[in-house]
Amino acid sequence: MKALTEVFSKLIEKIRGVEYIDDATLQELSREIQRTLLKADVPLDLVKTFTENAVRRIREEKPPAGIPPREYLIYILYDELVKLLGGEQPAEFKPAKKPHVILLLGVEGSGKTTTAAKLAKYLIKRGYKVGLVETDTIRPAAFDQLRQLAEKIGVPFYGERDGREAVEIAKRGVQNFKNLDVVIVDTAGRHRNEEALLQEVKAIHDAVKPDEVMLVIDATVGKLAAAQAEAFMKYLPIHSVVITKMDSTARGGGALAAVAKTGARVKLIGVGEDVDELELFNPKKFVARVLGMGDLDALVEKIKVVFEEEEVLQEIESGKLDLLTFKKQIDGLLKLGPLSKVFQLLPGGMAAKISEEQIELSQKNLKKWKAILSSMTTEELKNPEILNASRIRRIALGAGVSPKDVKEMLTVYENLKKMSKTLKRQLRMRMPTR
Numbered sequence: 001m002k003a004l005t006e007v008f009s010k011l012i013e014k015i016r017g018v019e020y021i022d023d024a025t026l027q028e029l030s031r032e033i034q035r036t037l038l039k040a041d042v043p044l045d046l047v048k049t050f051t052e053n054a055v056r057r058i059r060e061e062k063p064p065a066g067i068p069p070r071e072y073l074i075y076i077l078y079d080e081l082v083k084l085l086g087g088e089q090p091a092e093f094k095p096a097k098k099p100h101v102i103l104l105l106g107v108e109g110s111g112k113t114t115t116a117a118k119l120a121k122y123l124i125k126r127g128y129k130v131g132l133v134e135t136d137t138i139r140p141a142a143f144d145q146l147r148q149l150a151e152k153i154g155v156p157f158y159g160e161r162d163g164r165e166a167v168e169i170a171k172r173g174v175q176n177f178k179n180l181d182v183v184i185v186d187t188a189g190r191h192r193n194e195e196a197l198l199q200e201v202k203a204i205h206d207a208v209k210p211d212e213v214m215l216v217i218d219a220t221v222g223k224l225a226a227a228q229a230e231a232f233m234k235y236l237p238i239h240s241v242v243i244t245k246m247d248s249t250a251r252g253g254g255a256l257a258a259v260a261k262t263g264a265r266v267k268l269i270g271v272g273e274d275v276d277e278l279e280l281f282n283p284k285k286f287v288a289r290v291l292g293m294g295d296l297d298a299l300v301e302k303i304k305v306v307f308e309e310e311e312v313l314q315e316i317e318s319g320k321l322d323l324l325t326f327k328k329q330i331d332g333l334l335k336l337g338p339l340s341k342v343f344q345l346l347p348g349g350m351a352a353k354i355s356e357e358q359i360e361l362s363q364k365n366l367k368k369w370k371a372i373l374s375s376m377t378t379e380e381l382k383n384p385e386i387l388n389a390s391r392i393r394r395i396a397l398g399a400g401v402s403p404k405d406v407k408e409m410l411t412v413y414e415n416l417k418k419m420s421k422t423l424k425r426q427l428r429m430r431m432p433t434r
């Protein structure tokens, strides 16, 4: 990861050095973004769209209150990079049935055998019983390679030394481990030609009917990873992709982006030769690390909360302060921790009307209120006036609090609502237009 991080650190340094963002700086930065992505071997068409999108967002979007423009620029970069690498959702591993059979395939040297062992280790650490099957009959050393790795991490191994029939070995191996949670089947990578390789893998696939077909790609191929993935996808359904050797090249960035573009899902990345050096691929965490920012999560969280609160303020402004808005506000407060931006944004006079005591009490009560609001129906949230004694009793019961707690919360809400008329007028002058 070092190589990739180094490539991006120059860009971040440049952004951090910017005083303010005018057209000339923006052009210079957009060139630097392009250079950086090209160094990471991101395909040219993706580089172009990426830069266009980023520059347009930098031009059009105003940073939320309290966020300096260059920090916001880094946030945009982060956001767009996450999209480039396949979106927000981290990959998951949940075996659907027993045994969950994983078939590993890929060209020679891509790291299949190593990944088989790494994945087995990853899974036994999480409590699964795993078996490893070697079906590579072409490279004689493969049998010993996986057998030794299996021994090292302490998982059962099946293979046939000097065996000839890869398909038969695969069948016997899976049968042998049918009582385990996960069976990982390793395959050969070297053949007379690609066609022969693909045919054998397909035959194994049809024989063992794997639950997951995992394609292993070496990061050093960079953007060519897309062509590799597409070649395999023509023969077999590829459920997930592993990019290995992310530790040794900046081109891994391009490999990830290229694979994401094919629609295949990168699930794991190999970050070293050791059996422990395998990670579930999480685009957000990955990008944060590449941008060299441990604190990026905090920044992103802060920006999100500010956005959410602006939304709430706009709802207040439009006179729509119902309990739903109130609930959103509380969720935001809980995420942000003490003292919300909303209190800070309040005009001086208003802020003074909310006593310290009240704020403290509110904070203590936030969790309780969240529970109360969560046991209300949408109808009740939208029309608080329908809350009568029996509804309040039901809500209290659902939230595990007393009816008095519910009434207390409603009083705070009523007060806030009363203030919202004044707020409406005053906020209009304070709110940045976006």
Ligand SMILES: Nc1nc2c(ncn2[C@@H]2O[C@H](COP(=O)(O)OP(=O)(O)O)[C@@H](O)[C@H]2O)c(=O)[nH]1
Pocket: 106, 107, 108, 109, 110, 111, 112, 113, 114, 115, 189, 244, 245, 246, 247, 248, 269, 270, 271, 272, 273, 277
């Ligand atoms: N640096 C690094 N080397 C790796 C990684 N994964 C595999 N390798 C190395 O790549 C080479 C080929 O791996 P192997 O598993 O035998 O590939 P196969 O032919 O696809 O089975 C070996 O020297 C591995 O140690 C990784 O994530 N990082």
Ligand SMILES: [Mg+2]
Pocket: 112, 113, 114, 136, 142, 187, 188, 189
């Ligand atoms: Mg191998």
